[in-house]
Amino acid sequence: MTKEEKRQYDKRYREIHKEQRDKQKKQYYQTHKEDRKRYNQQYRKAHKEQINEQGRQYYYTYKEKIIQYHKQYYKTHKKKWEQYNKINSEQRYKTTKQWQKVHPGYNKKYQKSEKGKETRRRVYAKRKGLSLIPLNKPRNGWVFHHLDRVYGIYIPEEEHRKIHHSVLKNYGMDEMNAVAWNYRGE
Numbered sequence: 001m002t003k004e005e006k007r008q009y010d011k012r013y014r015e016i017h018k019e020q021r022d023k024q025k026k027q028y029y030q031t032h033k034e035d036r037k038r039y040n041q042q043y044r045k046a047h048k049e050q051i052n053e054q055g056r057q058y059y060y061t062y063k064e065k066i067i068q069y070h071k072q073y074y075k076t077h078k079k080k081w082e083q084y085n086k087i088n089s090e091q092r093y094k095t096t097k098q099w100q101k102v103h104p105g106y107n108k109k110y111q112k113s114e115k116g117k118e119t120r121r122r123v124y125a126k127r128k129g130l131s132l133i134p135l136n137k138p139r140n141g142w143v144f145h146h147l148d149r150v151y152g153i154y155i156p157e158e159e160h161r162k163i164h165h166s167v168l169k170n171y172g173m174d175e176m177n178a179v180a181w182n183y184r185g186e
Contacts, residue, residue: 128168135184145180155183 001009014021029036044051059066074081100107110116121144125132131150138144142154146167159179165172 130167145176147177147180153180153184155180159183 111120122132129149130146132144133151134144135147135151135153138154141157143157143160144152145155145160146152149167160176163172163176163179165176167173
């Protein structure tokens with residue numbers, strides 16, 4: 001029997017005995033549930049970086065599909081989530097308070113860290129309908145100035161405070177952008 005014949009035979013066998021094989025798999029998974037759980041936990045600990053990298057690669061490869069799927073899922077399950085949130089809001093509040101008691105000061109430490117500050121900036125910008133796409137690299141003591149709702153430049157904080165401006169109200173932006181544009185190459 002050649003390799004190709006063996007492959008065809010195996011394929012036919014799997015098709016014919018599909019139900020039987022599925023039943024055996026299900027039975028195996030049920031009887032070895034704890035062993036599989038323990039093995040998976042150990043594997044995830046040992047290969048954490050590799051798993052994270054695979055997840056990132058998958059996300060970047062299928063980013064548009066994933067985003068589209070989540071939007072569609074949200075639309076179709078919106079009422080269900082609203083109902084769930086209404087029912088479980090009290091329980092979530094209690095568990096959050098309990099977690100905060102067990103981990104005092106965690107949020108304060110996180111908010112003061114660089115990652116926490118960056119997260120806070122992104123959340124604030126998103127809430128205001130702004131993006132954080134920089135045209136230059138940040139430096140110590142420099143802040144992000146929005147040229148428009150999408151792009152921005154890191155400039156020294158003193159320069160940023162000299163001219164009163166608002167990208168949301170389009171107030172003082174021409175003068176501020178002229179100053180900020182000088183820092184785009186630094």
